[in-house]
Structure formats: structure tokens, C-alpha cells
Amino acid sequence: MPELPEVSALAGFVAEHAGGQHIVGVTVASLNVLTTYDPPASALVGRVLVAGGRYGKFLDLVTVPDGEPDGQPLHLTVHLARAGWLRWSDKISAVPPKMGGPIALRVRFEGGGGFDVTEAGTKKSVAAAIVTDPSQVPGIARLGPDAMGDDGTGLTLDALKSALAGRTGRIKNVLTDQTVLAGIGNAYSDEILHTAKISPFATAGKLDGAVLESLHSAIVSVLSGAIARTVGAGAARLKGEKRTGLRVHARTGLPCPVCGGTVAEVSFADRSFQYCPTCQTGGKLLADRRMSRLIK
The missing domain is CATH 1.10.8.50 (Helicase, Ruva Protein; domain 3)
Known part of the structure; x- marks a missing residue:
């Protein structure tokens, strides 16, 4: 199960490889992965990735409208649960992954790269949400103080x-x-x-x-x-x-x-x-x- 250090690294990796790029495609390939419906996944297309972070073990990718750095952010939050992972590819396929397979969600960027959110096994617990505020995700709203503290240097x-x-x-x-x-x-x-x-x-x-x-x-x-x-x-x-x-x-x-x-x-x-x-x-x-x- 990815924990705080791995999720921090994944957030930094995605931000480094796709920061400033437009999202050109989002494919939901699992019936259970997306826990929100308004806005839809398609709302991310055309937006620009500006930051990657985390809340506890939740990955948080922040996007803004093209040409509007101060515009309303949309957050893609992902909880990788016990058997989930994020797989990056510098040249990810534009062909949508099959429903019901190991790939739950695919995000493609203008540079040709992108990532798949995958989950091994038959128990599907990986969850993604698209929200204007991460606190709208129940799991994030319930989190206690971060184990690395408010400033990331360690809990007091x-x-x-x-x-x-x-x-x-x-x-x-x-x-x-x-x-x-x-x-x-x-x-x-x-x-x-x-x-x-x-x-x-x-x-x-x-x-x-x-x-x-x-x-x-x-x-x-x-x-x-x-x-x-x-x-x-x-x-x-x-x-x-x-x-x-x-x-x-x-x-x-x-x-x-x-x-x-x-x-x-x-x-x-x-x-x-x-x-x-x-x-x-x-x-x-x-x-x-x-x-x-x-x-x-």
C-alpha cells in the first residue's frame, strides 16, 4: 500500500513530468473508481496541471483553466488503497484501456506522456474524485493531523x-x-x-x-x-x-x-x-x- 513517502514522491514525479501541460484525454475504465460525477471527468480535458501534492495518503493533482492561472482550480484526488499504483509512460497510448482490466483511470497530456491508475486483484478499492476543494472528498475531510506536520518537516x-x-x-x-x-x-x-x-x-x-x-x-x-x-x-x-x-x-x-x-x-x-x-x-x-x- 502506498503510504505518505510514496504518495509524496508520486505527486512530485507527476508535477515534474507534466507540470504546465494541457490534459488532452481522461478515460475512466472502472465503474467504481470515480466517486464524483459533477464535474465529470471530461471537465479536466483542456486544463493545465499546475501542482502535485497530497493529503495523508491521497494524491492531489491541481489543474487550472488554460490561460487562467488564477482561475477556479479543479483537483483530481486519488486514493491508491491497498493494491493501487500510478504508472507513468512518456508515450502513453491514446487507445482507451478496456473496461474491467487492471487500469482504472488514464490521464494523457499534450507532451505525449501520461499515467494509468492501476489496481491488482479482484477487490477494487482505488478511488478518484474531481472536486473544486479537496475537503469535499469525505476521506480527506476526516483526516487527522499530517504525520509530517503542517510544514512537512515532521509532527511536533x-x-x-x-x-x-x-x-x-x-x-x-x-x-x-x-x-x-x-x-x-x-x-x-x-x-x-x-x-x-x-x-x-x-x-x-x-x-x-x-x-x-x-x-x-x-x-x-x-x-x-x-x-x-x-x-x-x-x-x-x-x-x-x-x-x-x-x-x-x-x-x-x-x-x-x-x-x-x-x-x-x-x-x-x-x-x-x-x-x-x-x-x-x-x-x-x-x-x-x-x-x-x-x-x-
């Missing part, structure tokens, strides 16, 4: 304290709740908790003192490091760049690069997370419901 310690105050859920779940903190998903929450040496099952609202400071430092360092690794990376390389920087996520059974212990996993019906028992839980293995059922 006070903001983190406020976000976690009174939270009775496990810190792993709270970190990935976009209404609490925007931008962190399954992979980077694993990395953050490992860096901070905090159990994924710790109660979020009970973290204080040095533990909370360690969590704050880990959020800033892990996300800043991931963003630094993705700067200038092409869209096709971002997944690989993400994997190279992971220390525990998706590394079940491999040695922890910090202590040499074995990375463990907790599995659920449709997801899993990884942690190091030695670094994070005092050597204790966390309860894995799926494995418990198998043992019974």
Missing part, C-alpha cells in the same frame, strides 16, 4: 501527545488510523514502532515520558528517511526503494538488523504485521489469533 511532540491523548487502542492500530494521524500505513507503522522499541500492543494513550519522545523521534526519522530515499526516484522504482529501507516489515523469520533476533509476525484474516520480540516486547511473542486457531 505536542501534536503527537494531543493525537494520542485518551486513546485506548493498541498503538499499532492508532498509528494507522487516518483520523488520528494522516499518512502512516501498515509498513511504516511497523518500522516506526521497531525504531522506537515499542510493542505494537502497547496502549496508545498510556505512552508518556521517554517512550512518547522515542515514538515521536521515530515517526520523524522513519518518514523523513523514506522521503529522502524516494526523492528523484521514478514512479516505477518507488516500490523497490520502499522495500530496501524496511527493517522488520515483510521480513518474518529473518534476522533483525539491530539485535540479530528473529522477526516475528501477527496475522489477521486479511493482513499481518511484523515486529522484533527482542527489541520491542522483551522477548515475548505476541498473540497470533490465526496461529492459535491452527494449533487448536
Whole structure:
């Protein structure tokens, strides 16, 4: 799943490659991908891409009318969900993609380049919207404070304290709740908790003192490091760049690069997370419901 660093990189990549260009074609190739209908997708044709940004894990591409830099902006927002991605091509086909295939949305620019929003698998969760204000997208309107802060340099310690105050859920779940903190998903929450040496099952609202400071430092360092690794990376390389920087996520059974212990996993019906028992839980293995059922 693309998270804050990858979405930031995708926004910068599209802005670099298509900024200032006219949109010459928009094709919706999935019945479920577009969540808005007014204005229609065709309203983007003829407009100029002027900026790329993000809200949490939502990609935001900003367009204005041709010849009117101060005109009413239209935003194309895209949430790539778990299995979505953005594929850029310097010479994208003008032939519309087939309905029902892996391509959900295609946008073409005057320079011949463009991108496809794709989604693997049969569960279609990628969502796009065309709005005059990103806050009109319900998922964006519900976002909590950004995990990289208002200025993009990192969340403040006070903001983190406020976000976690009174939270009775496990810190792993709270970190990935976009209404609490925007931008962190399954992979980077694993990395953050490992860096901070905090159990994924710790109660979020009970973290204080040095533990909370360690969590704050880990959020800033892990996300800043991931963003630094993705700067200038092409869209096709971002997944690989993400994997190279992971220390525990998706590394079940491999040695922890910090202590040499074995990375463990907790599995659920449709997801899993990884942690190091030695670094994070005092050597204790966390309860894995799926494995418990198998043992019974």
C-alpha cells in the first residue's frame, strides 16, 4: 500500500513530468473508481496541471483553466488503497484501456506522456474524485493531523501527545488510523514502532515520558528517511526503494538488523504485521489469533 513517502514522491514525479501541460484525454475504465460525477471527468480535458501534492495518503493533482492561472482550480484526488499504483509512460497510448482490466483511470497530456491508475486483484478499492476543494472528498475531510506536520518537516511532540491523548487502542492500530494521524500505513507503522522499541500492543494513550519522545523521534526519522530515499526516484522504482529501507516489515523469520533476533509476525484474516520480540516486547511473542486457531 502506498503510504505518505510514496504518495509524496508520486505527486512530485507527476508535477515534474507534466507540470504546465494541457490534459488532452481522461478515460475512466472502472465503474467504481470515480466517486464524483459533477464535474465529470471530461471537465479536466483542456486544463493545465499546475501542482502535485497530497493529503495523508491521497494524491492531489491541481489543474487550472488554460490561460487562467488564477482561475477556479479543479483537483483530481486519488486514493491508491491497498493494491493501487500510478504508472507513468512518456508515450502513453491514446487507445482507451478496456473496461474491467487492471487500469482504472488514464490521464494523457499534450507532451505525449501520461499515467494509468492501476489496481491488482479482484477487490477494487482505488478511488478518484474531481472536486473544486479537496475537503469535499469525505476521506480527506476526516483526516487527522499530517504525520509530517503542517510544514512537512515532521509532527511536533505536542501534536503527537494531543493525537494520542485518551486513546485506548493498541498503538499499532492508532498509528494507522487516518483520523488520528494522516499518512502512516501498515509498513511504516511497523518500522516506526521497531525504531522506537515499542510493542505494537502497547496502549496508545498510556505512552508518556521517554517512550512518547522515542515514538515521536521515530515517526520523524522513519518518514523523513523514506522521503529522502524516494526523492528523484521514478514512479516505477518507488516500490523497490520502499522495500530496501524496511527493517522488520515483510521480513518474518529473518534476522533483525539491530539485535540479530528473529522477526516475528501477527496475522489477521486479511493482513499481518511484523515486529522484533527482542527489541520491542522483551522477548515475548505476541498473540497470533490465526496461529492459535491452527494449533487448536
